[in-house]
Amino acid sequence: MRERQDVILGGGLAGLSAAYHLQLAGEDHWQTYERRSRVGGLARTVDVEGYRFDYGPHILFTIDKEMEELIRDLLGDNFHAQERRAYIYHQSEDLYTQFPFQAHLYGLPxxxxxxxxxxxxxxxxxxxxxxxxxxxxxxxxxxxxxxxxxxxxxxxxxxxxxxxxxxxxxxxxxxxxxxxxxxxxxxxxxxxDEVDQVGATAHFWYTKQGGIEPLPKALGERISGLNLDRTAIRLELPEKRVVFEDGDIVPFDQLIYTLPLPFIPRFVANLPPEVKRACEGLRYQGIYCVNLGIDREAISDKHWIYYYEDAFPFHRLSVPANFSPDTVPAGKSAIATEVAFSEDRPLDRETAVEKTIEGLIAARLITADDTISLVHTEEILPAYVIYDLQHASNVATIREWLLQYGIRTAGRFGEWQYFNMDHSMRSGKRAVDEIVAARR
Ligand SMILES: Cc1cc2nc3c(=O)[nH]c(=O)nc-3n(C[C@H](O)[C@H](O)[C@H](O)COP(=O)(O)OP(=O)(O)OC[C@H]3O[C@@H](n4cnc5c(N)ncnc54)[C@H](O)[C@@H]3O)c2cc1C
Incomplete structure (x- = not known):
């Protein structure tokens, strides 16, 4: 049997931020386990045939000064501040108004x-x-x-x-x-129409090159004790052991869990009924990303557009080349659409691409004559936490129960909150602050 370790599960931004801040606090013996061969989790970018797509386009913005400093430091010169060009399409009126709707009613009938x-x-x-x-x-x-x-x-x-x-x-x-x-x-x-932009994303940042992935990649390069291609399959409690897919068993003292909270029953056998019920009560939806490469330059001058009408399967589309030209091959455009699904609205994988293309033609973003040279899809599940009316009490029940075994949960899915990248990084640090304070 191995010696006891302090363990972080998950090498997304929350897990990486936890590892980084533990190192800064002098706790440099922690081991981080990530099931994929690359760090980043949701904040990765996929390269396909010269196109780059995030797992749902990811822009950076924050009011958290400490996280801003870290983000700027991690990205260095690969940092591009931009002014939002986000719109809402109204098919019934065939017009665009600026986002957010309530601040830009001008132009509507x-x-x-x-x-x-x-x-x-x-x-x-x-x-x-x-x-x-x-x-x-x-x-x-x-x-x-x-x-x-x-x-x-x-x-x-x-x-x-x-x-x-x-x-x-x-x-x-x-x-x-x-x-x-x-x-x-x-x-x-x-x-x-001559009004200033409002809201947290009015000014945002993106990279010049590489999509969003350079951010977690740079953070990953700063930490030691990173174990890639290591999938945790079980948490043995009260023994406090993590069992990995490859058969390795690691006893732990403290553990930071950044995986989805509703998956706890898959990891832990014999949960108390109230904890099991709380896990089963957590609700979420998924996002099906339909990413298209179009054989035409400059398809739109907008960053992203919201679609609230039922005529469109997607609720949002983004134009990656307007975040960074590095995301498309020369002379081409890309459109990244997001289709939400859940138990309440199952995803029809068979027709999602076709309906998306029909929707884009109906929205006059593309024409029937456009050549679509690339279709790339990604399924993200869970993607967004659904805040039903029991959300807060279910989350508290699960997290309190885990804490008695030295397990802190962090990140978008570990805390089970609507966290952006900066919040997930902050959440990793918050777990560290608690651990350091408790040890002192
Ligand atoms: C569609 C979409 C769009 C978004 N857009 C934005 C945006 O524009 N701006 C913004 O700031 N934020 C955005 N976000 C939120 C942002 O992606 C998250 O807040 C952040 O990336 C979450 O990081 P995390 O580490 O908490 O979780 P994750 O990124 O999910 O990391 C968890 C890690 O755990 C690993 N893992 C899973 N199971 C195991 C296992 N069994 N063993 C070991 N490792 C495992 C995973 O591979 C993953 O790397 C968006 C999210 C979505 C879904």
Whole structure:
């Protein structure tokens, strides 16, 4: 039997950040195990026939100064700050408005603008009377922005991306994710197009070369004790042992788990019933990425576009060449679309590509005469955590139970939160801070 180790499971950004910050804290004996032959997890980039696609396009933005410093340091010269060009397509009107919808009503038909502004005013009156006590995400949208904005865009879009009714969702995740411009700015954006961008992604960063993967790659190069191609298959508790696919058994003292929380029952036998129930209660959706290479230059000047109408299978498409020209061969374009699926809305793999192409033609992004020289698909599951109304209590039950065995969970799927890359890196560091504080 091996000696006890301190272990990190998963070499995505959370696991790598944990390993890096442990080293900085002088804890340089930790071992990180990653099942793939490359680090990065969701923040990897795939190269196909001269095209580069992230696992769902990944842009960088943060208000976390410490993570910003780390990201800038990791990317060095391979860093490109950009101003967002993000839009919403309205097929019913055949027009684009700028993202976010509520801050750029200008250009929509007058009756829709009127409905949105009247709804907003009524919502504000209610808020002023103290009549704002939303119990779910739909009530939050209606109560915060009013019925017009909620019904014209936010509710249909929420159904599309989350695959479930927003009335069955909690809204604790919103934070800065749903841009919440002030009323004056909403009115300004209804009267003119000459307004500043709002929201966390108004300015974002991407690499000049290599897609998003140079970020985790650079972090991986800074850490020692990295074990690639090592798949954990079991956690033996209370013995505190990790069993790997290759038969190796590693006893651990402390462990940072960055794999999906709902997979705990696959790893741990004989879970207490309440923990098993909590794991089974966690809900998520997946993203089917349909990536296309088109034999035409400069297919769009936009970074990304949202599609809330049912005519389109995808809820978002991105134009990777506008993030970085390095992502497409000379003279070509690429389109990366994202189709959400879940138990509530199963994915039809047979027709997803065909329907996506039909949708792109209907949206007039491409024409029937365009040559599609590459079709590349990736399935991400889980992709987004669904915040149902039991989310917080289920997550707390599982994490508290694991902690008694020295297992801390971190990252988007370990903490089971809507985390971006910066949050996942922060989460890895948070686990380290706790470990270091506990040891002292
Ligand atoms: C479609 C999509 C788009 C996104 N866009 C953005 C964006 O624009 N900007 C942004 O900031 N964030 C974005 N994110 C979020 C971002 O990808 C995540 O926050 C971050 O990459 C998560 O890192 P992580 O380490 O927590 O998890 P992961 O990246 O999932 O890492 C977990 C690691 O564990 C490994 N692993 C799994 N099972 C085992 C096993 N049994 N044994 C050993 N290792 C194992 C995996 O291979 C993986 O490397 C997006 C996410 C998705 C799904």
């Amino acid at each position: 007058i009756p829709i603008v009127r409905e949105c502004l009247v709804g907003l005013t009524r919502a504000m009156e209610k808020q002023a009377r103290g009549d704002f006590d939303p119990q779910n995400y739909e009530e939050w949208m209606r109560g915060f922005f009013g019925d017009g904005i909620a019904e014209h865009l936010m509710i249909p879009y929420a159904r599309k991306i989350w695959t479930v009714e927003p009335s069955t969702m909690d809204f604790s995740w919103i934070g800065r994710r749903v841009p919440t411009p002030d009323v004056e700015r909403i009115f300004q954006g209804a009267l003119t």
